[in-house]
Amino acid sequence: MYKLLELPGDLDTRPLRQALWAHHIGHRFTQQENQQVLWLADPEQRDEAARLIELWHRGELDASATRAAPRRRPSVTGQAFGQAPFAAGLIAVCVAIFLAMTFAGDAIVRALVIVPLDVVGQRIVPGDLVTDTLAGGQIWRLFTPALLHFGWMHLIFNMLWVWYFGRQVESVQGWRRLGVIVLVAALFSNLAQYFTGTVLFGGMSGVDYALLGYVWLLSRRRPGSGFFVPQMLMVFMLGWMVFTMTGLGDAVGFGNVANEAHLGGLLVGLVMGWFASRNASGGGHDVSGESSSGDNQ
Template identity: 60%
Template sequence: MYRVLLIPHEIDTRELRQALWAQRISHRITQDEEGQTLWLADLKQRDATAELVRRWQQGEAMPPPTASRSRGQVDWALLLRQHPVTLATLALCVVVFAAIAVWGDMVLAWLAIVPLGISQGALAVGTIPDALASGQVWRPLSPIFLHFGWMHLVFNMMWLWYFGRQVERLNGPGRMLFIVVLAGLAGNLAQYATGTVLFGGMSGVDFGLLGYVWLMSRRAPSSGFFVPQMLVVFMLGWMIFTMTDLAGFVGFGNVANEAHLGGLLVGLLLGWYHSRTSRRH
């Protein structure tokens, strides 16, 4: 994100924000001790932004929307250019969820962290070295695409979309892909270390993204990252709650707590490292 303008706290920026979005100018307005800061996502839109700011400051009428599409219609081409990794990850989770509905346990056996099968009427469980030796190199990561119910899928995709868009817009798809893979591997291996082989979900990656975005916003405010503190408190509180016996008592058992923790630690480490680099620049 590129810092464009510092606006005093008492100034109402709603008209400016509406005009920027109407002209499809991706931006963010953050608040700190100095005032309200206008950030621009694409430097190519700098001149158009400057013109809108000038008209807004002089009290001139703001221009109407330039896009011909109807209100509420999504520009999928723009979203795909801006967030390719987030959208591809989300789409893959949805496809796998649909495949489970059609083929059931066959998909689970194919994407579980270790090979699974039936031998003499009992479940036969392989190991990660067995999987890698047989060329099944996807297994250490693939459980992140498994979801076991609509609520499981919807909530994980909601947080993936919320945090992933920030990472891709501000740091690019390469950084997003790196976080997804590393947090996914760390979360899956942490859960596997507890002796569990049938688990899944994007929540370990979601917590990794949370840790990354939170540390970037705290340690490098000029990076443009932002996450409400109450959201951080809620998600960390939820993670701690699911680790207690009370969670199982009220019906939230079988939560991959170690995957959450493993992903979060990766996100915090990456956030600490890259926020330090960002502050130097």
């Protein structure tokens, strides 16, 4: 979310809310001490929102202002790239790789798993992390298993959380911060899974849990930062992680789950969130165009 404006806590903002929704401006108000904070879902709508706020301040936000003129709305893809281009691009890459696996499955998988794989007879012979991946200069393999998905449900489930949590990080703190979290989480969650003795694994779930931990901790330590995780969603995500650790997920048809990647990603996200929450206030802008403190890129 994009921080736009702070208002007194006792101010009636209902006319402004109605006007914003009428103009298809996604937004949310949060309470911070004695203030109301207005957040926008799409930073590109800042100027339009500022115009409505100015009319509201002058008492000129009449019925005509709350009815938006018909206009062509951007496509879902256009909205996604407008709101959070890095998160949307990451999802697009994962979808493209998943579709490519349909036509060149083995070749794609062998190119992106954490160590090179050779097929000898009917057996898959994995390479070595140190001698092949590191010394062999194939450093990308430390990160790329996160881009692999082995079924539609696997892909959709992971991309849903990439968008939900990644969009928050990108909107509040910028694409660079999101990129760092994704790379660090992919690295540590992939290594955590590898050191359990598994080489053929993939998925963005470790990154998802890192983003969950990061956003949740900042939402608790910095309530006015714009980050938000519903309590029941946190319970569900942690419950799912525990559920899969019991082995019941495989028993009911979900297949083998990268439990170590989930846990490793969550710990990475919590650590990064703790450091970020020590001196980050979330960032954003007010309607005058001046930057507020924070990490916006």
